[in-house]
Amino acid sequence: xxxxxxxxxxxxxxxxxxxxxxxxxxxxxxxxxxxxxxxxxxxxxxxxxxxxxxxxxxxxxxxxxxxxxxxxxxxxxxxxxxxxxxxxxxxxxxxxxxxxxxxxxxxxxxxxxxxxxxxxxxxxxxxxxxxxxxxxxxxxxxxxxxxxxxxxxxxxxxxxxxxxxxxxxxxxxxxxxxxxxxxxxxxxxxxxxxxxxxxxxxxxxxxxxxxxxxxxxxxxxxxxxxxxxxxxxxxxxxxxxxxxxxxxxxxxxxxxxxxxxxxxxxxxxxxxxxxxxxxxxxxxxxxxxxxxxxxxxxxxxxxxxxxxxxxxxxxxxxxxxxxxxxxxxxxxxx
Numbered sequence: 001x002x003x004x005x006x007x008x009x010x011x012x013x014x015x016x017x018x019x020x021x022x023x024x025x026x027x028x029x030x031x032x033x034x035x036x037x038x039x040x041x042x043x044x045x046x047x048x049x050x051x052x053x054x055x056x057x058x059x060x061x062x063x064x065x066x067x068x069x070x071x072x073x074x075x076x077x078x079x080x081x082x083x084x085x086x087x088x089x090x091x092x093x094x095x096x097x098x099x100x101x102x103x104x105x106x107x108x109x110x111x112x113x114x115x116x117x118x119x120x121x122x123x124x125x126x127x128x129x130x131x132x133x134x135x136x137x138x139x140x141x142x143x144x145x146x147x148x149x150x151x152x153x154x155x156x157x158x159x160x161x162x163x164x165x166x167x168x169x170x171x172x173x174x175x176x177x178x179x180x181x182x183x184x185x186x187x188x189x190x191x192x193x194x195x196x197x198x199x200x201x202x203x204x205x206x207x208x209x210x211x212x213x214x215x216x217x218x219x220x221x222x223x224x225x226x227x228x229x230x231x232x233x234x235x236x237x238x239x240x241x242x243x244x245x246x247x248x249x250x251x252x253x254x255x256x257x258x259x260x261x262x263x264x265x266x267x268x269x270x271x272x273x274x275x276x277x278x279x280x281x282x283x284x285x286x287x288x289x290x291x292x293x294x295x296x297x298x299x300x301x302x303x304x305x306x307x308x309x310x311x312x313x314x315x316x317x318x319x320x321x322x323x324x325x326x327x328x329x330x331x332x333x334x
Contacts, residue, residue, distance in 0.1 A: 037272060037276065038272070038273060038276060041265075041268075041269040041272060041273070042269070044265055044269070045262075045265055045266060045269055048258070048261060048262040048265055049262070051258055052255075052258055052259065052262055055251065055254060055255045055258055058251060063248070065244060
């Protein structure tokens with residue numbers, strides 16, 4: 001019976017050690033699996049963060065492009081407004097209570113009307129001067145003939161004297177009339193010169209106004225071309241702005257979705273990490289308890305071993321073999 005007591009603790013010792021090893025290996029495997037899961041979750045989180053950063057960069061670039069397009073649009077709108085103002089300034093304005101500013105075309109028309117009026121006046125003056133000249137010549141002839149005849153009738157005796165007187169009086173009257181006629185002719189010539197000079201000035205003004213009108217028409221055509229080009233550019237910029245806004249909206253939606261995914265992944269990862277930590281803590285507690293139990297069992301087995309060693313020691317001193325009863329039993333069985 002003493003021998004059986006010795007063998008029991010020796011056989012139980014390896015079983016406890018195997019259990020502790022299996023527990024340790026299972027704990028290690030669980031820890032490895034949990035660490036792998038945590039690493040995977042961390043990788044997913046890092047990828048989500050990288051995607052978020054890239055999307056934020058794209059968003060910032062898109063915002064910059066949008067601001068640049070808006071600035072260009074503002075500049076183009078300013079230029080368009082200026083062109084519109086110039087265009088409106090060139091157009092004939094509607095009549096207002098205040099005196100309207102005359103455009104170049106109105107000035108040209110006014111000058112043409114002036115020219116026509118001056119030409120009509122010139123023609124009328126020429127006709128009046130011709131009529132006056134005819135009337136003066138007729139009057140001079142009639143007066144000279146009438147006065148001569150009267151003198152002849154009044155003084156028939158002194159014909160020679162009367163003829164001399166007639167000739168003298170005729171000469172004096174003719175000289176006075178000639179002087180008057182010369183004065184009238186001088187005035188007429190001066191008037192003609194003035195009219196011709198005015199006419200020449202008006203013709204020059206007309207030509208100048210026509211040339212200015214042609215230049216204005218060319219400038220207006222160029223301005224309209226520039227206006228149409230600027231309009232096309234503005235339309236293109238508005239299309240680009242609409243496309244950019246659509247892209248911005250899409251990117252914002254993507255960012256929101258990625259942000260939601262990131263928050264969901266973060267919450268899921270935090271949940272898993274907390275669960276893993278709780279499981280590790282529980283397993284650590286269980287392992288500590290098992291280790292304490294095993295240590296207690298080891299101490300018990302050590303106590304038994306010490307007792308057995310104490311029992312075996314005096315027998316060895318006597319020279320008795322421990323395995324003698326076993327050998328006897330084996331011999332009996334044989």
